Amino acid sequence: MDNVMSMAIDLMLSGMGFVFAFLIILVFATTFMSKVVVRFAPEEPATPAKTTPRARPTGPASVDPDTTEAIKQAIAKYRSNHKK
Amino acid sequence: MDNVMSMAIDLMLSGMGFVFAFLIILVFATTFMSKVVVRFAPEEPATPAKTTPRARPTGPASVDPDTTEAIKQAIAKYRSNHKK
Amino acid sequence: MDNVMSMAIDLMLSGMGFVFAFLIILVFATTFMSKVVVRFAPEEPATPAKTTPRARPTGPASVDPDTTEAIKQAIAKYRSNHKK
Amino acid sequence: MENFSVLWTGSGLANLSGGQFVMILVGLLLLFLAIRKGFEPLLLIPIGFGGILANIPEAGLALSAAENAIHMAKPEVLAAMGSALEVPYNAAMDITPEVMQSFKEAYKNASVEMVTAANAVAVDNGYSDGMLYSFYSVAIASGVAPLVIFMGVGAMTDFGPLLANPKTLLLGAAAQFGIFATVLGAALLSWTGVMDFTILEAAAIGIIGGADGPTSIYVSSVLAPHLLGAIAVAAYSYMAMVPMIQPPIMNALTSKKERAIKMSQLRAVTRQEKIAFPVVVLLLVVLFLPDAAPLLGMFCFGNLMRECGVVERLSDTTQNALINTVTIFLGLSVGSKLSADKFLDLQTLGILGLGLAAFAAGTVCGVLMAKAMNRFVKEPINPLIGSAGVSAVPMAARVSNKVGLENNPQNFLLMHAMGPNVAGVIGSAVAAGVMIKLLG
């Protein structure tokens, strides 16, 4: 029994220590990564070029965002009403 | 051979007996359940409150049913024409 | 080593031979099949009757192709914009 | 060149047996019926295609690694297999048809441990399980595919019409007589010496009368796996032929006046009742028939997901991607049982004949039950909806509706027939549970 207690304390200390260590390193790594990205790979301006690698099955550019939004809402509505 | 025949007769009697017994009990259980439900959990009026527990992903209330119906038909049409 | 070489040559000869044999037979079989089909099962005219065996979930005929195309594009657009 | 002779001696043309040829034609016929005649295409296309694949000579797609090794009959491999399967054979002996037969028999009757050992030997010697055999093991031998499909069917079933008129459950009960009449018929064929069926085989054949694909496959995978191919083909074919089988019987057993009975509109059913119903069925299964728990449990689970309204994404997947995926592999797996040596047998003819009798008997009892009930209930029942009790959802209900309209163009029976129709699904699952309990 005593053994379980001391193992639990050990587990808590090493566990919390490790969790904090890992996430602190992650804070630094993330911050560093963001700086590198912003420096070396600045976000391309929002032109069609930006989305080249993105899979665009068949979508032509002729549908404006408002229509898209309307369809989006309609579909959401449709789906929430469906199969009731 | 004779054995198969008598086993089949036994199976028929006990099988049909059990099927009827089970479904007759189910008739009573269902009828009773319906009474209980109607008594203790009357259908809430058809207000939005009714559908609270129902998962509504993102659907805003601003799309009227007619639009929904139009979209629904359009999608059905689209899907039936697709990949021919 | 020599053995590998001679086996590779054998594999190439029999492999290319078989591939050509199979696809040449397929050319004839396909041509023959097309003739049989055109002869005995001529394409039904492009009326609704044609699509009878095709599963059409719910799509009524009241949505015209233009609408379908618009929806199609809108959906494609919506999908390509989704989850950016 | 040597390679060409290997290719030739291993080709289908050089090995095609008459049985395989016939079975390939049967597969093509199933595809034709499915595509051109609309016979249950969702199942018959995978079954038909799987049937053709299973009969490709030398490909061994429907055989296990050990069966493939036995078929290839290399002396040294056979010797190793022999020690695993306790067949007295050594590599110096001739490979006679009797030797081959004794290996096949030994494998069929071997214990799990011996089967495992034989397959290990086969894999060590470079053989592997055929593709369809793998599908069958995962999808059907484990029992999982019919259960998942039953869950999907549950998620697609609306019990509203049944709840509005619960006494139509009795029509679903009566129509199950088709199942047990068929068992009796099979036993009779056995008794009279026309054919030879064990009681297990008779029961598995009987379930065709349940008019419910997954139930048929589940029961025959438990009671008589070797008949599964013929039973599944018979079940789905006759379900597709319901519009031809039922109307003459319905017309013969009813008077014009009975067929014109107009039923009052069904009451509205609340959402809570629909949620509670699968739970009630489940509890009755718990109390009375644990052996129906896998089938009815998954069915009720699917229906609860459908009705509870809070897990729509699970319900959607169950009704679409999941059931479709499982249907494909279930169909191919059933097809694996259409190999010539299993299907081209006198028993198959018996199964096809008895299956037809089963549908007819179920229809008869459903209609007669409705007529009998009319003596006791005040609100009369149109006996045409009795035939829908065989299940074959929703085909049988549509047939009721169609025959009804022929007699009274204002009389729409569809919703009324949906009650006994879904009751038939429950009824045959109960019958399946009884048979597995008593024989399994």
Add this chain to the structure above:
Amino acid sequence: MENFSVLWTGSGLANLSGGQFVMILVGLLLLFLAIRKGFEPLLLIPIGFGGILANIPEAGLALSAAENAIHMAKPEVLAAMGSALEVPYNAAMDITPEVMQSFKEAYKNASVEMVTAANAVAVDNGYSDGMLYSFYSVAIASGVAPLVIFMGVGAMTDFGPLLANPKTLLLGAAAQFGIFATVLGAALLSWTGVMDFTILEAAAIGIIGGADGPTSIYVSSVLAPHLLGAIAVAAYSYMAMVPMIQPPIMNALTSKKERAIKMSQLRAVTRQEKIAFPVVVLLLVVLFLPDAAPLLGMFCFGNLMRECGVVERLSDTTQNALINTVTIFLGLSVGSKLSADKFLDLQTLGILGLGLAAFAAGTVCGVLMAKAMNRFVKEPINPLIGSAGVSAVPMAARVSNKVGLENNPQNFLLMHAMGPNVAGVIGSAVAAGVMIKLLG
């Protein structure tokens, strides 16, 4: 008639034990909470339903073939099982409760080889694995279902708010104290003799404090599979109760002024950062904690599929058909662990109590960490977002937002709270990795 007596003696009514009755009520309660109260229905409906199925008397759905054979206790089968499991028993001996117990013990402690042999004997004698047992083997014992769900969660997670303010990762770290405090609590109960938990059990219980379903299931399947049912039920129930558990704690630990702190709007995050983040996390896992690789690896993989923008079809399937399918079978499998003999135990009470403590402790530490950080950072943090560090995505973040709005109707904390919220997912996966490394 004999058949009727077989049906009766095999019925649930004749065999229902008190424990099974109670567990069926528990299953119904879970269904009620899920459907009427909206308690994590996606998981609790399959779990509750699976729990009922697992407790159907005589159906043995949650038992392996060998366990079913032992339960049925036919002398000749038991004798064969005895030789496989090294239990001294022959068919002539009486089957006393002690004999049954010794078989159960022997099976539980048997080596893989003996288990295989026992199941082969059972299958040879006509027994088979129960449906839920098969689901459990494939979905959970293999570890695959929680990992696939974690991949799906990764594909549904937006790390944008976290990337905009990476220091909120520390809130996610602090809230993991709930996990280890619970381990300590379980050890304390053991030490004081109130209950009896091994360190493995204590650790598995602690992970409830991670407020993350798949992580809890994964860890308990590795460390303490026999507690999996209770742990999963506790984890999902308390996650559903986050809106009740957290607000009082948050209000008690903060001043009105702290709760009204307005946080500045988050900066925009570029697509490249979102793509790079899962790779960065993966590389840290590679360098520092290989034991978290399955969980965090699949999580990062899902997130990379989401963000990279070139595999949208894979990402869509991961977020829909795949995660839904796996959720269904995961839930039913968890339900298989709700059998009366495993669940109705004093330990379950302890687990439920400790789980509640875990959530409270995590909340406390998250809030206090936020207050502590305010002493060091110049841009003040509203301590209400600290509670979101327990994860329970997105419920905990919504609670932060709601409590914030109660104190300052203009203060929208939702996006700010999403940072610690998803950080909590990473944090508990790291904690899981540490525990598996040190104890697994």
Add this chain to the structure above:
Amino acid sequence: MENFSVLWTGSGLANLSGGQFVMILVGLLLLFLAIRKGFEPLLLIPIGFGGILANIPEAGLALSAAENAIHMAKPEVLAAMGSALEVPYNAAMDITPEVMQSFKEAYKNASVEMVTAANAVAVDNGYSDGMLYSFYSVAIASGVAPLVIFMGVGAMTDFGPLLANPKTLLLGAAAQFGIFATVLGAALLSWTGVMDFTILEAAAIGIIGGADGPTSIYVSSVLAPHLLGAIAVAAYSYMAMVPMIQPPIMNALTSKKERAIKMSQLRAVTRQEKIAFPVVVLLLVVLFLPDAAPLLGMFCFGNLMRECGVVERLSDTTQNALINTVTIFLGLSVGSKLSADKFLDLQTLGILGLGLAAFAAGTVCGVLMAKAMNRFVKEPINPLIGSAGVSAVPMAARVSNKVGLENNPQNFLLMHAMGPNVAGVIGSAVAAGVMIKLLG
């Protein structure tokens, strides 16, 4: 503290070998190519990610339970493993690198029975199969994942252009020379002593020239599983590089005038022809090449589901949820073969070089075949569509179209090139069948 030292000695940083470091960079490179350069992202993202996971030190994600136990090398466990694998070792002996090597060799060459026993020992001692190893077993070792993907590809393939001009099948045949030329090249490297390939390995490498992912994976899983990682990476990478590899060859082999040949519009193809075509292909497989039955059977089945028009829900699932799910696990499984000790080998360099040669040789033969055919047919063929015969659907057809437009802005070759393009899929499946028949 002891725990910290356990965590440190088990961390990646303390165990990362040079080979693992390099392979993680390779994985990152594949991710980069997939995301930024659009190189076959659907496969290369899972493969690259899986490759990184497979090289996480100490995590053992790509190893079986027994391999993990051997790697951890606890004396008492090794002793038990030794008796299962017939390695002379007892717990008192030193664990030298030679001992470790002899265990690894023994496991690699063990019979199925010995492998089973070794894994049972490992599981009894607390080891388990790595996640990626499990995925590989289920997805690839069973052969099922490439077959299901092939079914999906069949369901996405339109044979219309091929049916309109069946003689383009010959272009698909000619381009398969790439496969056999590569086999010859690998044999030549072996003969000259530069590298060492067996005929099985040479054949598996050759299939890269088929330019068809699932076919490559299927063949190498049968003939040379240890090369599967390198072969799959080469196959998908070169497929992505088709727009770079092919145009120079096409321009070098054709005159300006040939490239400007305008082809007449394709005739309309009826629905019945499209339905009959997969059945015709299947029947030819039945008659001539049973060993191609798994690949071509599933391909034709998918195509029949697509075209028959009565099972659209099955076809939809096959093309979406099912193929996407399988792609994810296939990719991760392939990644499991990118572990440093398997991939960082001189053979991999040979495979990459030969793969490039294979694509080039296939392109050359396709173009030359088209030129040769022009001597015999009256309706001239633009030789640019010959290159599409390598398959790499639809990339190679697009390349034909693009090069065509550069020479004649009015000449749209896309539909004409789709014929040889899909013919190439059939052609390489036939070649795969021949190689499996003669060598498998």
